[in-house]
Amino acid sequence: MNKSDKKILNVPHLRFSEFTDEWVKYRLGNIMTFKNGLNKGKEFFGAGTPIVNYMDINKNENIVSSMIKGVVTVTDNEMKNFQIMKGDVFFTRTSETSDEIGLSASLLEDVPKGVFSGFILRGRPIDGIFENSFSGYYFRSGAVRKEIIKHSSITTRALTSGGSLSQLNISLPTLREQCKIAKLLRLIDNNIDSQRKLINKYESLIKWIYGK
Template sequence: MTAGPLTSLPSGWSLTPVGDLLTFKNGLNKGKVFFGYGTPIVNYMDVFRHTGIRASDVKGLVDVSNAERKAFSARKGDVLFTRTSETPEEVGVSAVLLDDIENAVFSGFVLRGRPVSHRLTSNYARYCFS
């Protein structure tokens, strides 16, 4: 059974496309030699294993330029999605960064949704996208 169209919302609520709440970007791709040292990187398994990612969950490191650090930054409130996997069920798994992680970036196997305003709270995003 499939759900029909939404016919009514609670008073004061409105429908908002996800694209009006988040801007999306693919992550950083680097060769193997760049990993194991440098700045923290939120990777596929961090997203797959946690609905909310804390600084202590991120163990990966990658050597990046200042331009890469800026372009692929990962910060508190970002919603991260797995964008590829070996099975369809593992695509689109999400996690929200719950901590600021200094200089952190995110992996190319992950899609970042960055909030464009304060309308979407981290805890709601964690619940909603799970």
């Protein structure tokens, strides 16, 4: 990246007390490369290698191999061109509405022989710029989502591309602060999941009591 690409931005109002470094501005295309995914006919799905699909990204900020249910048969050349690796950030490429365009999820672990679908984009950061789980949360934050939507095209469908995402101006904290933020957000997510399971349990009990 060029030094001229860095510009100091105002820091967020709410931060952990031990961090005082200012967040730094980057042009996303200078710290991340983008690639469109694999397009195959229906007959190639149902067996083969894991494939990250649209719904894997739509519903999750971060994904691991056990969450990837789709499989596809690919050639050696397709495997090479569309392979995925830990740290990749995926974005939904097209949607009926702007609300679901450019939704993101980061890959938290390597998926041997994994590939990704043509309905999503793969963003591959340069080494050391993102903490893996932080990037999934970060690109879903309100400010970044507004930028993604602003740079998308909307006709009959909402559409984004690697070229559009490359134009985004983003600001990032240090890796240490990214790790602290991601840890807090994971804790919140885990608490929400626990509460949701408890609510579902009590709702099932109520239905059983009243015979519904």
